[in-house]
Amino acid sequence: MFDGKGDGCAIDVREVTKRFGSLCVLDRFSCRFEKGRTTVVIGPSGSGKSTLARCICGLETYDEGSITLFGENVASLRTRPRAMSRRVGMIFQHLNLWPHMTALENIAFAPRRCLGMDEGEAQELASNLLERVGLQDKAWNKPTQLSGGEQQRVAIARALALSPSHLVFDEPTSALDPELVGEVLAVMSDLSKNGMGMLVITHEMQFAREVSDKVVFMAEGVVQEEGAPEKIFNAPVLERTQMFLQRTMRRHY
Amino acid sequence: MEFRTDIIVANAGAIAEGVLITLLVTSFSFLVALVLGAVVGILRRRRGVLSRLLGGYVSFFRGTPLLIQLFLIYYGLPSIGLSMPRYVAAVLSLALNSAAYISEILRGALGAVPKGQEEAAQVLGLTRMETLVFIVFPQALRVALPALVNSFSSILKDSSLVSVLSIIELTRIGQLIYTRTYRAFEIYLTVALIYYVLTETVACFSRRIERALEI
Numbered sequence: 001m002f003d004g005k006g007d008g009c010a011i012d013v014r015e016v017t018k019r020f021g022s023l024c025v026l027d028r029f030s031c032r033f034e035k036g037r038t039t040v041v042i043g044p045s046g047s048g049k050s051t052l053a054r055c056i057c058g059l060e061t062y063d064e065g066s067i068t069l070f071g072e073n074v075a076s077l078r079t080r081p082r083a084m085s086r087r088v089g090m091i092f093q094h095l096n097l098w099p100h101m102t103a104l105e106n107i108a109f110a111p112r113r114c115l116g117m118d119e120g121e122a123q124e125l126a127s128n129l130l131e132r133v134g135l136q137d138k139a140w141n142k143p144t145q146l147s148g149g150e151q152q153r154v155a156i157a158r159a160l161a162l163s164p165s166h167l168v169f170d171e172p173t174s175a176l177d178p179e180l181v182g183e184v185l186a187v188m189s190d191l192s193k194n195g196m197g198m199l200v201i202t203h204e205m206q207f208a209r210e211v212s213d214k215v216v217f218m219a220e221g222v223v224q225e226e227g228a229p230e231k232i233f234n235a236p237v238l239e240r241t242q243m244f245l246q247r248t249m250r251r252h253y
Numbered sequence: 254m255e256f257r258t259d260i261i262v263a264n265a266g267a268i269a270e271g272v273l274i275t276l277l278v279t280s281f282s283f284l285v286a287l288v289l290g291a292v293v294g295i296l297r298r299r300r301g302v303l304s305r306l307l308g309g310y311v312s313f314f315r316g317t318p319l320l321i322q323l324f325l326i327y328y329g330l331p332s333i334g335l336s337m338p339r340y341v342a343a344v345l346s347l348a349l350n351s352a353a354y355i356s357e358i359l360r361g362a363l364g365a366v367p368k369g370q371e372e373a374a375q376v377l378g379l380t381r382m383e384t385l386v387f388i389v390f391p392q393a394l395r396v397a398l399p400a401l402v403n404s405f406s407s408i409l410k411d412s413s414l415v416s417v418l419s420i421i422e423l424t425r426i427g428q429l430i431y432t433r434t435y436r437a438f439e440i441y442l443t444v445a446l447i448y449y450v451l452t453e454t455v456a457c458f459s460r461r462i463e464r465a466l467e468i
């Protein structure tokens with residue numbers, strides 16, 4: 001359905017260093033995110049996960065190192081060609097649908113501006129995407145008339161509208177009431193099964209265990225440990241990983 | 254003392270013309286102020302020399318009386334070779350004065366739009382201009398609308414001052430009728446009521462738009 005499971009690297013982060021003043025948030029961080037695979041990034045709060053996502057999506061510049069998207073080196077959004085930004089979509093923790101547009105308009109806007117679709121085409125695409133996330137009957141609702149879970153599902157559809165090859169999720173369910181988390185994770189699982197490449201920052205360990213192909217544990221701006229979910233969850237090498245998992249599980253279940 | 258409504262009735266035509274001129278001067282000034290205020294408001298979001306210069310303009314026009322600004326522009330500027338017709342001077346003064354306030358209103362409203370709104374647009378590959386025009390501005394305008402309408406009403410009332418440049422607007426008409434009839438109470442009460450009805454109409458109109466735009 002999507003780019004397909006294929007060989008090769010979608011996002012290659014190499015030795016990236018990012019400082020805010022004297023605070024070193026990413027410290028020669030390196031990690032590869034494969035095409036069509038789902039990688040879950042976990043780690044304590046303040047470990048630089050959001051900064052990593054923002055550097056990849058071009059919302060933040062970095063001081064050293066390189067980030068390669070699908071073989072092409074990218075700097076910040078300003079120097080990044082439009083076609084490049086389209087290949088990686090991002091879903092944020094904070095609900096940020098545009099409040100002055102309906103769900104349908106939120107989704108149809110970017111394809112009209114960036115892909116040059118006419119209104120009819122863009123609306124049809126948006127309707128199809130709304131159906132994919134199970135919200136076909138909410139097309140004409142404004143964001144304030146949607147629950148948090150519904151807003152995140154529309155945000156996913158909005159990102160999908162440009163046919164990205166990879167999606168980056170930064171704690172997509174952290175701002176939601178617990179009973180709304182499931183519906184968003186369900187849409188994400190479905191995308192993953194259909195071969196969408198995903199980088200998911202989350203504290204939802206159940207999701208990481210069941211859906212991901214790889215789990216990356218980061219702390220203090222570097223990868224501490226990475227591997228298949230069974231390995232990380234059942235037999236983590238580092239004591240630190242173990243401690244983090246124990247604490248997180250206790251907090252969430 | 255009797256209330257001479259007949260004076261008002263006899264001068265209704267002239268009064269109507271005065272209202273028309275007041276509305277024209279106000280509308281032109283407001284449009285210019287809106288454009289100017291938007292440009293200044295946007296440019297002042299970033300730090301820099303330009304931003305500080307514009308800050309100087311804003312604080313000067315907010316910190317000095319409009320009447321003096323009017324004199325400075327109409328009587329003062331010709332000394333440095335910049336003379337202009339009365340109407341231009343009137344509109345320019347009102348617009349420069351109001352734009353100083355409007356730029357602050359818009360700057361505040363632009364700042365009130367959460368950063369995430371822009372970022373969502375940027376990661377979809379929208380340009381800075383598209384983001385500003387289609388995402389940030391519509392939301393800022395909603396926030397700013399009541400204050401902008403207020404600015405319009407302020408210009409409407411302040412335009413009374415341009416009568417000192419012998420522009421035949423509502424206030425000037427009132428003065429002219431007064432010098433012929435000496436019926437200050439009837440005339441100035443009527444003039445005041447007309448201003449009041451105009452500003453109330455605008456306010457009522459704005460409340461309607463606000464309700465229609467409610468998200």
Ligand SMILES: Nc1ncnc2c1ncn2[C@@H]1O[C@H](COP(=O)(O)OP(=O)(O)O)[C@@H](O)[C@H]1O
Binds near residue numbers: 020046050051052
């Ligand atoms: N724009 C910024 N300016 C200064 N410090 C920042 C900024 N963004 C993040 N930080 C700091 O960088 C560190 C990592 O933040 P973040 O990437 O958000 O971590 P995480 O998402 O893992 O919780 C934190 O200490 C945070 O305070």
Ligand SMILES: [Mg+2]
Binds near residue numbers: 171
């Ligand atoms: Mg974060």
